[in-house]
Each structure stands twice: as C-alpha cells, then as structure tokens.
C-alpha cells in the first residue's frame with residue numbers, strides 16, 4: 629500500500645478536506661448519486677480518514693461502518709468519531725467477510741477500486757451484504773484518464789501503473805490498476821448488481837479560486853468515473 633495512506637495519513641486527511649480533486653470534484657459528484665441516507669445502515673469501504681463518515685453522521689445515518697486497509701487511517705477515524713462509527717482494518721480485495729448478508733442499505737467506495745487487481749470478489753460480496761433494494765456508489769479513476777499512463781497502449785488490458793503524486797506536498801509513489809470501462813461494468817453485472825447511473829463528475833465552480841488551470845483541465849477532461857449500482861428486490 630502507498631505511504632500516502634500510512635506514513636502521510638494525517639497530512640492526507642488535512643489536504644483532501646479542501647483540495648480540488650476531492651472537495652471540488654470527487655465528493656460532490658459521488659454525493660449527487662446518493663439519496664437521503666437518514667436512518668440508513670451504511671458501509672464505507674476504503675474509508676480513508678473518514679471524511680465521508682463525517683458526512684453520513686451529519687446526514688443522520690443509523691449506522692456507519694468504516695473499513696480500510698491502512699491501520700493509520702482506521703486510527704484517525706476512531707479518534708475523530710469514537711463509538712459513533714464502527715471502524716476496522718480490512719483488505720477489501722477479500723470482500724466484506726465480517727459483514728452479514730443483507731445488512732447494508734448503502735455501500736460507498738470512493739477512490740479505492742483502482743487499488744485492486746481483481747474486482748470480482750469485492751462486487752460479489754457487495755451483492756451479498758446489500759439489502760434487497762440497497763445500492764452501492766463508487767468512484768474510481770476514469771479509464772480514459774489513466775490510458776495516458778498505459779505502457780502497453782492496449783486500452784483493453786488491465787495494467788499496473790506506478791506514478792508519483794504530490795497530493796501531500798511531497799512526491800509519493802502510488803501503484804494502481806488501469807482497466808477498461810468494459811471490465812468495470814462486467815465485474816458489476818456478473819455479481820448480479822444493476823448499473824443504475826454512471827457519470828463522469830462535474831468540477832464545482834469553487835475550484836476556480838484554488839487553481840484556474842486545474843479547474844479548466846477538469847472542466848474539459850474526464851478524471852474520475854462515478855457509478856451507482858443496485859441490488860434488485862426479487
């Protein structure tokens with residue numbers, strides 16, 4: 629796992645509160661796919677420092693369960709929210725083994741799935757854990773955006789990509805997977821989930837005041853993909 633989410637977890641937490649990519653693009657675009665969550669049981673897969681958990685508590689969710697591979701991130705979540713949330717370390721590549729079948733109304737997974745080499749296990753388990761009529765909303769790197777980093781030049785190949793990101797003010801190496809839109813959609817539908825909405829996000833006007841250059845880039849280029857998938861009531 630990248631040091632971005634371990635050694636730099638505290639800095640990551642303060643940076644993503646107000647930066648362009650998370651605060652002005654990712655969160656508003658993902659939240660636009662959520663219905664009212666008041667009174668609902670929510671699982672946040674790859675919760676990071678708990679920015680979404682805070683949002684769900686503010687929205688009066690009934691329960692918020694936060695999972696992350698990084699124990700540093702889980703510690704931050706526990707420190708911030710104490711017993712208002714359940715938080716534990718979990719590699720979601722193995723799914724949600726500690727969660728009961730038909731127990732969650734909503735599962736969110738913001739900006740995590742590109743760290744997994746195989747999406748089948750996680751989507752199968754999301755289907756198991758969602759209540760009938762429940763839904764998952766996730767965001768991930770846009771397949772087209774990451775294609776610029778492709779070594780093979782083959783859009784349809786799933787590839788491991790290594791980049792240096794300056795998110796926390798110092799270059800940190802990050803490894804992730806680039807995959808086609810077809811592969812993402814197939815993993816969802818093979819699990820029995822139905823894709824209800826798919827968007828490419830919209831950068832908010834607030835971003836202009838932070839960096840006009842980044843705002844203009846995101847206004848004209850896809851960066852993330854946002855998907856809502858549902859477990860049908862049978």
Ligand SMILES: C[S@@+](CC[C@H](N)C(=O)[O-])C[C@H]1O[C@@H](n2cnc3c(N)ncnc32)[C@H](O)[C@@H]1O
Nearest residue numbers: 633674675676696697698719720738739740743
């Ligand atoms: C870009 S951050 C997003 C954090 C949070 N979802 C948010 O939007 O603020 C990615 C998070 O995914 C976690 N992560 C990466 N691989 C994971 C895995 N296999 N299982 C669970 N969490 C993982 C990282 O530790 C990190 O906290």
